Amino acid sequence: LLLGVDRPDLRMLAHTLASIREQVYPDWELCVSLNGPQPDWVSRALAAWARDDSRICVRESSSRSGLIQAVQTAQSMATGVFTAVVGQHDLLAPDALYRIAACLANQDADLLYSDEDWICPDGFRHWPSFKPAWSPRLALCRDYTGRLAVFRRSVIQDLGGFRATADGAQDLDMVLRATEVTDRIGHLPRVLYHRRRQEPLSVSREPSGEEQTSGTVWAVGQALSRRGVVGQVTPGPSEGNCRVLRRVELWPSVTVVLVAQDRPDWLARSVEGLLRPPHYPELELLLLSSRRSSAAIRSQLARLDQRPEVRVIRHGDALSDLALKNSAAMLARGEYLLFLSDAVQIEGSRWIEMMIREVQEPTVGAVGARLLRPDGSVHHAGIVLGVNGVAAAASPVEGVGLDGRVSGARHSRDCSAVAGSCLLTRRSLFLEAGGFDHEALAERHGDVDYCLRIADRGMRVVYCAEAELTYHGPIDEPPVTQIGATEVMLRRWRSRILDDPYYSPNLNRDRPDFSLPS
Numbered sequence: 003l004l005l006g007v008d009r010p011d012l013r014m015l016a017h018t019l020a021s022i023r024e025q026v027y028p029d030w031e032l033c034v035s036l037n038g039p040q041p042d043w044v045s046r047a048l049a050a051w052a053r054d055d056s057r058i059c060v061r062e063s064s065s066r067s068g069l070i071q072a073v074q075t076a077q078s079m080a081t082g083v084f085t086a087v088v089g090q091h092d093l094l095a096p097d098a099l100y101r102i103a104a105c106l107a108n109q110d111a112d113l114l115y116s117d118e119d120w121i122c123p124d125g126f127r128h129w130p131s132f133k134p135a136w137s138p139r140l141a142l143c144r145d146y147t148g149r150l151a152v153f154r155r156s157v158i159q160d161l162g163g164f165r166a167t168a169d170g171a172q173d174l175d176m177v178l179r180a181t182e183v184t185d186r187i188g189h190l191p192r193v194l195y196h197r198r199r200q201e202p203l204s205v206s207r208e209p210s211g212e213e214q215t216s217g218t219v220w221a222v223g224q225a226l227s228r229r230g231v232v233g234q235v236t237p238g239p240s241e242g243n244c245r246v247l248r249r250v251e252l253w254p255s256v257t258v259v260l261v262a263q264d265r266p267d268w269l270a271r272s273v274e275g276l277l278r279p280p281h282y283p284e285l286e287l288l289l290l291s292s293r294r295s296s297a298a299i300r301s302q303l304a305r306l307d308q309r310p311e312v313r314v315i316r317h318g319d320a321l322s323d324l325a326l327k328n329s330a331a332m333l334a335r336g337e338y339l340l341f342l343s344d345a346v347q348i349e350g351s352r353w354i355e356m357m358i359r360e361v362q363e364p365t366v367g368a369v370g371a372r373l374l375r376p377d378g379s380v381h382h383a384g385i386v387l388g389v390n391g392v393a394a395a396a397s398p399v400e401g402v403g404l405d406g407r408v409s410g411a412r413h414s415r416d417c418s419a420v421a422g423s424c425l426l427t428r429r430s431l432f433l434e435a436g437g438f439d440h441e442a443l444a445e446r447h448g449d450v451d452y453c454l455r456i457a458d459r460g461m462r463v464v465y466c467a468e469a470e471l472t473y474h475g476p477i478d479e480p481p482v483t484q485i486g487a488t489e490v491m492l493r494r495w496r497s498r499i500l501d502d503p504y505y506s507p508n509l510n511r512d513r514p515d516f517s518l519p520s
Contacts, residue, residue: 112157
């Protein structure tokens with residue numbers, strides 16, 4: 003364990019050391035490094051604790067180089083296989099190191115992080131941060147891994163340790179650099195670390211929100227530069243967060259696939275929204291109908307078919323929506339397919355441009371949008387598995403700890419699936435994966451199944467928070483007449499459905515709203 007010390011509150015520091023010394027797992031060492039000369043009472047207290055416990059090693063310094071350099075010095079003192087940073091006023095859960103050691107014994111990880119919360123002086127714990135499994139996209143928005151983050155010491159050494167230039171975002175900077183050289187990353191979904199707010203006049207205070215945001219923007223910008231990604235990093239929607247806008251040198255062609263339902267007004271609004279300037283530059287619009295379509299829809303499609311930007315595909319059979327979409331994919335001219343519901347209200351082209359920016363990442367296979375209901379509440383922020391039997395659209399409630407629970411809707415992030423009402427994917431990938439399963443899953447979960455199948459091919463699914471649209475369709479799923487869809491999904495994906503890696507098991511499994519269990 004690495005501990006940088008700078009003019010601490012002695013009582014709080016004593017509690018921090020007590021939380022380490024009282025660990026049920028005994029095989030640890032604590033490397034303490036002082037940030038320059040300290041008051042005599044600090045040096046005396048640390049010397050006494052070191053005499054009492056041989057596992058504590060203290061190194062003093064004559065120069066003040068900052069807490070990050072102090073942690074770096076502590077890192078050079080370490081002899082253990084794994085290291086982790088502890089704040090001088092924070093606390094470890096009594097079983098923290100035991101849980102970490104047990105997890106590391108069962109998986110070959112170079113980075114393992116736990117959940118955390120905040121603790122008041124009176125011991126009241128609040129604002130828990132229940133984190134998802136490793137999400138490369140979310141890590142480009144915020145320091146969501148936080149603490150307790152345990153690194154293999156050799157990885158940190160090879161990277162040159164923590165960097166003082168990352169002041170305010172040194173943990174995020176290390177995570178981003180480490181995950182560029184290893185994919186052995188684990189998450190332990192237990193609250194093992196308790197942060198404590200420090201006194202306002204403390205020299206070693208937490209960085210301000212502005213400093214955290216500035217540090218995050220710097221760390222993410224550095225990561226993009228190392229990865230050869232050209233883009234812009236700007237402050238995000240809340241403190242300590244940022245937004246990433248990848249540069250697109252040549253906008254690819256996109257075919258929008260839209261199945262005409264029985265709402266001519268919705269269809270007209272969607273088409274006009276897609277084609278109204280300024281629209282996406284390389285856009286093809288395929289409108290689909292079958293024998294199930296109403297006379298009003300068929301008449302409207304006949305008029306729309308006169309427009310040069312629109313192609314209407316009519317099927318004489320009563321095909322399901324998924325079968326229609328599969329047929330459209332075969333006829334599409336675009337490099338990308340954008341499956342869209344006519345219940346989605348289109349305004350401008352920024353939303354599709356933001357989705358294109360995300361799918362430019364070679365490992366991303368599908369992207370979904372942030373869909374809001376007309377009242378402004380969230381309808382879709384990705385899909386959560388294991389809710390409503392199989393899956394449900396994530397619908398975080400504003401004000402219910404979104405940042406403390408790793409922001410269900412505000413930030414782009416990896417997820418298990420996105421809804422077919424607005425789903426962007428490469429046409430070549432869609433065809434290689436066999437499209438939607440329109441036979442076994444004609445009425446429900448075809449979008450989820452597709453996302454899970456491309457994930458099995460090593461592709462990621464991303465929810466794009468910056469692509470915002472309004473959804474006017476029903477909130478509740480329509481009744482299912484097809485027999486066996488749930489059984490098919492459970493047979494294929496039971497382990498994923500029972501344990502969605504991107505939705506903490508500590509959150510409510512009855513509702514996909516990122517709330518705590520009642």
